[in-house]
Amino acid sequence: MDLRPALLSVAAMLLAAAAQAQPYPAKPLRMVVPFPPGGPTDIVARLVSQKMSEGLKQPVVVENRAGAGGVLGTEAAAKAAPDGYTLLMGTIGGLAVSMSLQPSRGYDTLRDLAPITQAVTVTSVLVVHPSVPARSVKELLAIARARPGKLNYGSSGSGTVTHLAGELLKLMGGVGIVHVPYKGGAPALNAIVSGEVDLTYENSLIIVPHIKSGKVRALAVTGGERSKLLPELPAIAETLPGYAASGWYGLLAPASTPAAVIERLNAEAVKALRASDVAGKLSSQGAEPAPGSPAEFSAFIRREIEKWAKVVKAAGMKAE
Numbered sequence: 022m023d024l025r026p027a028l029l030s031v032a033a034m035l036l037a038a039a040a041q042a043q044p045y046p047a048k049p050l051r052m053v054v055p056f057p058p059g060g061p062t063d064i065v066a067r068l069v070s071q072k073m074s075e076g077l078k079q080p081v082v083v084e085n086r087a088g089a090g091g092v093l094g095t096e097a098a099a100k101a102a103p104d105g106y107t108l109l110m111g112t113i114g115g116l117a118v119s120m121s122l123q124p125s126r127g128y129d130t131l132r133d134l135a136p137i138t139q140a141v142t143v144t145s146v147l148v149v150h151p152s153v154p155a156r157s158v159k160e161l162l163a164i165a166r167a168r169p170g171k172l173n174y175g176s177s178g179s180g181t182v183t184h185l186a187g188e189l190l191k192l193m194g195g196v197g198i199v200h201v202p203y204k205g206g207a208p209a210l211n212a213i214v215s216g217e218v219d220l221t222y223e224n225s226l227i228i229v230p231h232i233k234s235g236k237v238r239a240l241a242v243t244g245g246e247r248s249k250l251l252p253e254l255p256a257i258a259e260t261l262p263g264y265a266a267s268g269w270y271g272l273l274a275p276a277s278t279p280a281a282v283i284e285r286l287n288a289e290a291v292k293a294l295r296a297s298d299v300a301g302k303l304s305s306q307g308a309e310p311a312p313g314s315p316a317e318f319s320a321f322i323r324r325e326i327e328k329w330a331k332v333v334k335a336a337g338m339k340a341e
Contacts, residue, residue: 045282046079050079051081051108052070052084058085061206063083068303069293090178090202099127100127100133104282114178118181118184137283138271139270148213150216150238162260165196173200173218174187176201176202177202178203179200182222185266186266190257190264193261193263222243242254243257243267291312
């Protein structure tokens with residue numbers, strides 16, 4: 022009797038059991054960033070991944086998967102194996118706005134992704150190229166009303182927070198300003214600095230140096246109140262009461278990732294975001310750490326989906 026097949030089967034079972042018994046994580050992890058290198062999402066991801074690597078005792082490698090306003094990278098992460106080795110640094114665009122703006126996307130945020138923790142909230146800054154004479158939101162709206170359809174604004178892509186900020190201003194201010202989407206924050210930044218677009222709502226993580234150098238003129242911040250980083254700037258809400266368009270990023274994994282793994286990842290991510298060196302670097306650039314539990318992040322995402330669905334419908338926004 023040939024016992025080799027049976028022995029091979031037992032050996033395979035033992036190897037599988039041994040693999041399962043290995044403490045997590047047993048190999049490097051990847052963190053998908055759905056935007057190009059150099060943009061604000063990438064900056065946050067690299068700070069957090071480096072600190073998480075220390076706690077997990079394994080490298081957490083950032084993988085940039087840009088396209089469609091963050092949707093392509095988000096979809097890639099959602100469809101990855103739920104084994105705890107693929108993470109996503111998701112954004113308001115790919116996680117919340119896409120649910121109503123891009124119905125043909127290949128994933129459902131609530132069904133296909135498991136929240137780990139919110140990472141940061143980021144207030145954008147409304148800036149204009151120096152060739153635009155406006156020095157306040159009120160003056161900008163006056164110019165836009167006098168020249169309907171002549172001004173344009175750049176965004177980091179359709180469905181991103183910069184796109185939402187622009188559409189919300191148009192909606193609440195009753196003005197016509199043309200949207201020019203780019204593939205990420207870095208190209209949009211280049212466009213406003215070079216004068217290719219008249220204005221934009223740029224992430225404070227990367228726009229502050231250009232404000233200080235005079236390459237762009239800051240008019241206001243997009244949060245509901247003034248920013249700690251730029252307290253001298255008014256909030257757009259001071260001209261248009263109720264206006265608020267803050268961005269946020271958060272860490273997620275594919276749905277069905279084991280609960281114990283989500284718990285471990287949450288612990289390490291929260292620890293990373295609360296580390297003084299990481300929190301300091303984020304805060305100094307306008308990003309406020311916002312760590313919490315998976316349940317808290319899940320509830321927050323649901324609220325954001327509902328909020329921005331109303332804006333998308335009211336503004337008649339379409340994916341471009």
